[in-house]
Amino acid sequence: MIKIKLKTGDQVRVLSGDHKGSEGKIVKLFKVKNLAIVEGVNMVKKHNKPSSQNPKGGITEQEAPIHISNLSLLTSSGETTRVGYKTIDGKKNRISLKSDEII
Numbered sequence: 001m002i003k004i005k006l007k008t009g010d011q012v013r014v015l016s017g018d019h020k021g022s023e024g025k026i027v028k029l030f031k032v033k034n035l036a037i038v039e040g041v042n043m044v045k046k047h048n049k050p051s052s053q054n055p056k057g058g059i060t061e062q063e064a065p066i067h068i069s070n071l072s073l074l075t076s077s078g079e080t081t082r083v084g085y086k087t088i089d090g091k092k093n094r095i096s097l098k099s100d101e102i103i
Helices: none
Strands: 011-014 023-030 035-038 043-048 058-063 071-074 083-088 091-096
Touching (some): 011 035
Antiparallel strands (some): 083 091
């Protein structure tokens, strides 16, 4: 298991795969499997059986997980960057390695 430097709520860009170049916010992280669900990216169609909540059933679209290695964090100016850590005033902070700004 690799150390995940991304967090829920981070703005990311997809680096490879079918959705390369698309951007979104991380909705959920699956740390054990190194996967993340990104808002509006990697949409798949799910076939639902009729149930008491959804009596008609039908086809809905939802986000599927993407591997962490295919995502890169975006800075406030909108460019991709790697994540580093720096201790400032005894507190550990995540920083952008490209622009050296605190995330």
